[in-house]
Amino acid sequence: MAARYSSVHIVINPASGKNQPILNTINDVMKHYGVKWDATITHKRGDATAQAREAIARGADLVAGYGGDGTQHEIANAVIGTGVPMAVLPGGTGNGFCTEIGVSHDLREALITIATSAKVRQIDAVRMGSEYFIQRLYTGTEPEQQTSRELKDRYGILAYAFSLKEQTSAAVRANYRLTIDRQVFDRQGIKCYVVNSARTGTGITIDRPARVDDGLLDVFLLDWTSVASVTEALKRLIVSNQEGSGLYSWRGSEVTIEATPDRPVWADGEHLGSTPVTAVVIPGALSVIAP
Numbered sequence: 001m002a003a004r005y006s007s008v009h010i011v012i013n014p015a016s017g018k019n020q021p022i023l024n025t026i027n028d029v030m031k032h033y034g035v036k037w038d039a040t041i042t043h044k045r046g047d048a049t050a051q052a053r054e055a056i057a058r059g060a061d062l063v064a065g066y067g068g069d070g071t072q073h074e075i076a077n078a079v080i081g082t083g084v085p086m087a088v089l090p091g092g093t094g095n096g097f098c099t100e101i102g103v104s105h106d107l108r109e110a111l112i113t114i115a116t117s118a119k120v121r122q123i124d125a126v127r128m129g130s131e132y133f134i135q136r137l138y139t140g141t142e143p144e145q146q147t148s149r150e151l152k153d154r155y156g157i158l159a160y161a162f163s164l165k166e167q168t169s170a171a172v173r174a175n176y177r178l179t180i181d182r183q184v185f186d187r188q189g190i191k192c193y194v195v196n197s198a199r200t201g202t203g204i205t206i207d208r209p210a211r212v213d214d215g216l217l218d219v220f221l222l223d224w225t226s227v228a229s230v231t232e233a234l235k236r237l238i239v240s241n242q243e244g245s246g247l248y249s250w251r252g253s254e255v256t257i258e259a260t261p262d263r264p265v266w267a268d269g270e271h272l273g274s275t276p277v278t279a280v281v282i283p284g285a286l287s288v289i290a291p
Contacts, residue, residue: 004115004116004117004118005035005061005062005114006036006061007036007037007038007058007059007060007061007062008030008035008036008037008038008060008061008062008063008064008087008114009037009038009039009040009051009052009055009056009058009060009062009063009064010026010037010038010039010040010063010064010065010066010089011039011040011042011047011048011051011052011055011063011064011065011066011067011071011074011075012039012040012041012042012066012067012091013041013042013048013065013066013067013068013070013071013091014041014042015042016066016067016068016071016091016092016093020107022066022091022107023039025107025108025111026039026111028108029108029111029112029115030111030115032115033112033115033116035114035115038055040055042067042071045070045074045270046074047074048065048067048070048071048074048075048078049074049075049077049078050078052065052074052075052078052079052086053078056078056079056082056084060084061084062084062085062086062087062114062289063075063078063079063084063085063086063087064086064087064088064089064114064289065086065087065088065089065091066089066090066091066107067089067091067092068091068092068093068094068095068269069092069094069096069097069135069268069269069270070268070269070270071091071092072086072088072097072134072135072268073133073134073135073267073268073269073270076125076132076133076134076286077131077132079286079287080125080132080282080285080286081285083287084287085120085287085288085289086286086287086288086289087103087110087113087114087288087289088101088103088110088288088289089103089107089110089111089114090103090104090105090106090107090110091107094200096135096197096199096200097134097135097197097199098110099199099200100135100197100198100199100212101121101123101288101290102290102291103290103291104291113289113290113291114289117289117290117291119289119290119291120287120288120289120290121213121287121288121289121290122213122284122285122286122287123197123212123213123284123285123286123287123288124196124212124213124214124215124281124282124283124284124285124286125196125281125282125285125286126194126196126217126267126279126280126281126282127279127280127281127282128267128272128277128278128279128280129277129278131267131272132282132285132286133196133267133268133279134196134197134212134268134286135196135197135267135268136193136194136195136196136197136198136267136268137193137194137265137266137267137277137279138191138192138193138194138265138266139191139192139257139259139263139264139265139266139275139277140171140172140174140190140191140192140263140264141191141264141266171190171191171224172190172261172263173188173189173190173223173225174188174189174190174259174260174261174263175187175188175259175260176188176189176192176221176257176258176259177257177258177259178192178219178221178250178255178256178257178258179255179256179258180219180250180252180254180255180256181252181253181254185246185250187221187223187248188223188226189221189222189223189226189229189248190222190223190224190225191221191222192219192220192221192222192257192259192263193207193218193219193220193221193222194217194218194219194255194257194279195207195210195217195218195219195220196210196212196217196281197210197212198210198212198218207220209251213283213284215253215281215283215284216251216252216253216281217251217252217253217255217279217281218249218250218251219249219250219251219252219255220232220233220248220249220250221248221249222248223248226248228247228248229248232247232248232249233248233249253280253281254278254279254280254281255278255279255280256276256277256278256279257275257276257277257278257279258275258276259275259276262274262275262276263275265277
């Protein structure tokens with residue numbers, strides 16, 4: 001079978017979650033299918049975006065990322081607007097975006113998808129200032145409370161459960177002002193989520209109404225001290241057609257989050273500052289290879 005892409009560049013994050021023979025597996029699959037490829041290795045935040053942009057400038061017609069959510073976030077920021085698609089390789093601890101796109105969590109199978117699939121999905125991206133995110137944004141977790149690389153290496157996907165206990169005990173309740181498609185909502189809460197892609201590597205879908213290609217963002221405010229908030233969050237875990245109630249959950253194309261006190265902002269696993277923040281959905285902005 002002839003290769004569908006003439007020049008594939010693979011960005012590898014060696015600090016990501018799996019201990020496996022990466023280069024041997026890539027070479028075996030790409031050689032078998034006659035795919036021309038090269039690779040670069042990241043060392044710090046920002047490298048994946050820079051390396052992907054350099055590869056596109058050299059003529060790469062597909063950029064793939066081996067790594068977790070942060071790596072996929074950086075590659076998406078490089079390819080959006082270029083006409084070059086991206087592919088996702090399962091190198092993270094959870095690989096939630098692989099699950100969302102339907103890509104295998106087995107590296108060899110994911111590489112075969114790159115070599116053979118003619119399917120390209122048009123995925124919504126979300127602009128936040130000068131940057132995009134592709135999965136979800138949330139507020140309320142301090143950097144020191146985030147799941148550490150050490151915990152991920154030691155416990156794998158269970159590391160997130162250990163971190164959740166600490167995050168819950170240290171939670172700060174804030175006064176939130178949410179502006180969603182020009183409507184303003186004032187609520188108290190602990191965490192605010194803006195969801196584009198709801199799938200996680202655990203197999204759990206944190207917000208069943210969310211769709212990665214529907215041109216809308218799903219917003220919900222979580223307040224563990226409020227029965228109404230917790231009940232609504234549980235409904236969103238279970239019911240796929242659950243609409244925003246306007247009490248603790250909403251849908252819209254543009255969201256501004258303000259909080260008193262200001263709360264940390266995370267997107268695709270990356271710490272991107274603090275509130276206030278505005279997120280605007282860009283329908284179909286990202287092309288992703290899918291099985």
